[in-house]
Amino acid sequence: MSDDANFDDIQRRMDGALTSLKDDFKGLRTGRAHTSLLDPVKVKAYGGEMPLSQVAHVNAPEPRMLTVQVWDRSLTTAVEKAIRDFGLGLNPQAEGQTIRVPIPTLSEERRQEISKVASKYAEQGRVAVRNVRRDGMDALKKQQKEGEISEDDYKRYTEKLQKMTDDHIKQIDELLEHKEQELMQV
Known part of the structure; x- marks a missing residue:
C-alpha cells in the first residue's frame, strides 16, 4: 500500500x-425515449442472465416509443418479461420478434x-x-x-x-x- x-x-x-x-x-430517463433506457435490463437467456443488448437491438423510432428487435424468437417472452419487471414502469407489447415499448408521460x-x-x-x-x-x-x-x-x-x-x-x-x-x-x- x-x-x-x-x-x-x-x-x-x-x-x-x-x-x-x-x-x-443513464437508464433513468425522463422526456424522450432513448435506447440507453434499457441498457441495464438483464434477460434470462441460455441458462444465465444476459444484457438486453446481447439478445436484441433497441431502437427509438418515435419520441415516446422504443422498439426491441429480438434476434432469437424463443427469447421474445423472456425479453418482454425482463423489461416489464425491471422497475421502470414500462409495459412492453410483443408483435412477433419485435417488442414495442411505449414511454408514458411521467x-x-x-x-x-x-x-x-x-x-x-x-x-x-x-x-x-x-x-x-x-x-x-x-x-x-x-x-x-x-x-x-x-x-x-x-x-x-x-x-x-x-x-x-x-x-x-x-x-x-x-x-x-x-x-x-x-x-x-x-
Whole structure:
C-alpha cells in the first residue's frame, strides 16, 4: 500500500464505482425515449442472465416509443418479461420478434418512484466505494502488522484513503442531487 501504484489501483476502483453509477443513471430517463433506457435490463437467456443488448437491438423510432428487435424468437417472452419487471414502469407489447415499448408521460408519483430508484443506485455506489476503502484498510493493517510500514506511515495512508473515500462519496451525492433535479423537472 505504501507505493503510489496501490493508491492508483484504489483510485481506479473508486472511479469505476462512479462510472457504474453514471451508467445506471443513464437508464433513468425522463422526456424522450432513448435506447440507453434499457441498457441495464438483464434477460434470462441460455441458462444465465444476459444484457438486453446481447439478445436484441433497441431502437427509438418515435419520441415516446422504443422498439426491441429480438434476434432469437424463443427469447421474445423472456425479453418482454425482463423489461416489464425491471422497475421502470414500462409495459412492453410483443408483435412477433419485435417488442414495442411505449414511454408514458411521467406523473409526479412516477417521478418520485424513479427518484427512489436513483437513490438506490447511489447507495450501491457508496457501498462499492466503502468496500474499496475496506480492502485498502485491510491491506494497510496487514502491512503494518508485518512491519512493512511504520505507525506514522499507516496513519498518513489511512488519512489519504479516507480523503479519497470522502471525495468519491461527495461526487456520488452530487450526481444523485443532479439526477433528482433532472427527474423532477416537468
